[in-house]
Amino acid sequence: MMLKRDKKEEEDGGNPFNNLEKSSVLQEARIFNETPINPRRCGHILTKILYLINQGETIGATEATEAFFAMTKLFQSKDTTLRRLVYLGIKEMSKIANDVIIVTSSLMKDMTGKEDQFRGPSIRALCSITDHMMLQSIERYMKQAIVDKVSAVSSAALVSSLHLSHVSQEVTKRWVNEAQEAVNSDNMMVQYHALGLLYHIRKKDKLAVNKLVSKFSKHSLRSPYAYCLLIRIASKLIEEEDAGSESPMFDFIENCLRHKNEMVIYEAAHAIVNMKNTTAKDLAPAVSVLQLFCGSPKPTLRFAAVRTLNKVAMKHPAAVTACNLDLESLITDVNRSIATLAITTLLKTGNESSVDRLMKQISSFMSEISDEFKIVVVHAIRSLCAKFPRKHNVLMTFLSSMLRDEGGFDYKRAIVDCIITVIEENPEAKEAGLAHLCEFIEDCEHTVLATRILHLLGREGPRTPSPSKYIRFIYNRVILENAAVRAAAVSAIAKFGAHCDELLPSCVVLLERCQLDTDDEVRDRATFYVSILKQQQKSLNSAYILNGLQVSVVGLERAVHNYTLEPSETPFDLKSVPLATQTMTEQKTVTSRDTGDMGMTKTVDKPVASRVDVYAEQLSAVPELANLGPLFRSSQPVELTESETEYVVQCIKHTFSHYLVFQFDCTNTLNDQLLENVSVHMDGSDGFEVMKYINCSNLPYDKPGTTYTLVRLPEEPTSVTGTFTCTLKFIVKDCDPNTGEPDDEGYEDEYVLEDVEVNVADHVQKVIKANFGASWEEVGPENELEDTYALSSMSTLEEAVKNIIQYLGMQPCERSDKVPEGKSSHTLYLAGVFRGGHDALVRAKLALTDDSGVTMQLTVRSTDPNVSEVLATAIA
């Protein structure tokens, strides 16, 4: 009997909600309106609605509102299960239905009522529908709930307060006394949540956070969760202050290693090994804790320990080696996740001789572990290749066999990424790597990966000793694949034709065949490349095939759109289009999942694909700045004040063809002041002329505002750098810190800021030239300038490379920013575009001298003689 049922469940997937249909479920929800209420049926339907919403089904506002109001009628039922489902329903629908505020009183009644089971959930639901206006009216009840003696109620109120602080930080701040009281609770969760709220309220005030930690680190909390949170707060402080083990916070964390609760011990060890400034001595106790955990009978502890060791293995190999024996014994752990982590940790820290043995071990159960852990293995191999370049053969073979195995997209992508990095870092591995990738695309279901590999083949293949052997693989794609891949293949073939003279005729033949393709894009590309290749001019090949166009797509769209709005006789100027921001591929999003909850999550700036496009949009919205022409470049923000001063100001420099716009983002941190007519006055440099100040009309407490200063660049094309003194000018009106109500009368005041520098780099955009040699020929020697310099303040080649790049603000090409180890000379290739759209290339030959300085022979080529001069003299 039992068996039969199991089988049946398996057949229909075991999920009774599998084939729900939104409209029919919402139809069913009408029975909520019927009296008397049937709790069982209503509960079932409500569950379906919740399921649908959680599956990402979108419900329109009208439908949602109808269902919501029907649901409100369920408040007349006393059935606990149903009512708790209603609370969940309110939370889920609070953002999609209208007039959800209708349930406010009902929830307030429940949160203060006799039924404890209703109180916590109703608080959570209430907070999800509360807006700024309503917050005042529930304040009294929230304060009471925070200190309620029922722990579930108190916890719910604390966590909800945390969420409500997004609605109004000001109001929740006033609940600090209640939170203070709740911290003393005997209940573990309440204490934890209360500490979380306290921290959240004070988060911005570093001094207060410091006090918080030192107070609670002495006063010995009961709750291990609270302890863990305190450890996280402490280690964040240490990180922000860039401190190390001398910090008193560190003592606290280290003490936690001797706590009686394992979770706390682990948290402390985890915090210590992840710190930036630690010595071997600081680490030792934490590592020995992890080592102990490796031998624990509890799989969770073993897992946590080995996962942590795995993560820090590259940073602290010595510390991790101390655990080698323990890790070895985990290789055969019945839990495959633990075994994988153990082996990959050993791979990262082990010596060259153990690589073969460990790789063999891991192959024995590769098929048993999930993709997620396979990716861990791939990453380990990646770091191994960097460490033992000579092992690339074994590792590459392993990678290629992994490529052939079953696996999802993320896994395959990790492998491809890994092979590509290895190829780029180790020239000796290049041919083998390319061969594996060629084989892979013969049978690759992921368009994204196929196109990436084709792109790579087009870039690297032509420069290998025998380029012809790749053509077959690439052309096969043209015959067998979908349009996107075919188009990528066409581009790759064209690159071979452009770079290798002996392959040109056959490449042209192949491309001509592609002109008969069924897809527009493929045909267009083929036609375009054929006609360029037939010109047989190196400079055309470089500009249109090997290095290509590098404009920002969004920018191009806008520029073309504007052009069509105002038709004119002059042809469209491609130089007016902002360039693609370099960082698109460079930046990687860091997700900080393990920094955790309770407001501890770090805010990591996500890369904005086209920063300049965003700024261009913002600036053109300011009438005074709308007609400056296309925005060429925007700098990274520079702080002009110390942190924690009265006013915080940062500056972003926007470069236009003839103007600079200085954008000052200001924050007023004084809650008893309102600033009006805020501007930044700039003084300084010859030739630069301040044209206009665009005031920020008012700057209330803690609400950032922006003011701009417009400066015209000097007439003289070679004078491009300068220093400006800056003063913040404004009118102050004192105001009531609680209400923000300002006085009628104000007075003028000013505040001195740090100087702003304008450098060469502010006039240059980075641009990648995939084939630097071709571009060098393309620009030609016409405006070439060359000079030799002694860089006496630099003592290593790396240092020189770093400084030159930073100073000129140009893009290193051909991976020439990486100086091979042990070399005494090196050549750096830089590419960029100078303000006004002039191509600029730099070749810097560097050599170490006997008296441990660096000499540099700098050669600059540009399409404009002035630009050559600016760049050639920039370093002197």
Next chain:
Amino acid sequence: MGLFDMLARWLGVKKKEANVLVVGLDNSGKTTILNQLKPDDTKAHDIVPTVGFNVEKFATKSLSFTAFDMSGQGRYRNLWEHYYRECHGVIFVVDSSDKLRMVVAKDELDQLLQHPDVKNRRIPILFFANKMDMREAVSSVKCSSLMELELIRDKPWHICASNAMTGEGLHEGVEWLTDQIKDLVDKKK
């Protein structure tokens, strides 16, 4: 639960249930009235303006009522209509000491009577001319003429002067409503 109720339940005689909607302008005393009608152990101590609505239960000898106590503030009045369809009766509370806003109350009443979910149904409407204890309070007769209740022809209605603080007048009204609704329910059968 009283002994009789327990016995009644045990014997399977359950009281009939009815839903009523309690509306009227803000501050007219709706919540206070319901609080007065509730059994002693569930009475609330302090009453604050209602935001949205509340569900309250109370019983007379033969009916147990589920009352939707709506908020009378302007912002929420247009939400009353979501609750019209299922109700068996309406209690409309008027602050008889607030002559100034009597026209507003009348206006809301007219809209209620014109609503498609109410218009063609013979649902009983009970009016409380509340706050009769106040000095400025008008009599229930005056109140009903100010509200032009005599124009309601197609629905049974009744008006009582009441004092929600003491409970005076409430039971008379609720008894009337009970009879009306029982009639209606019995007729249906």
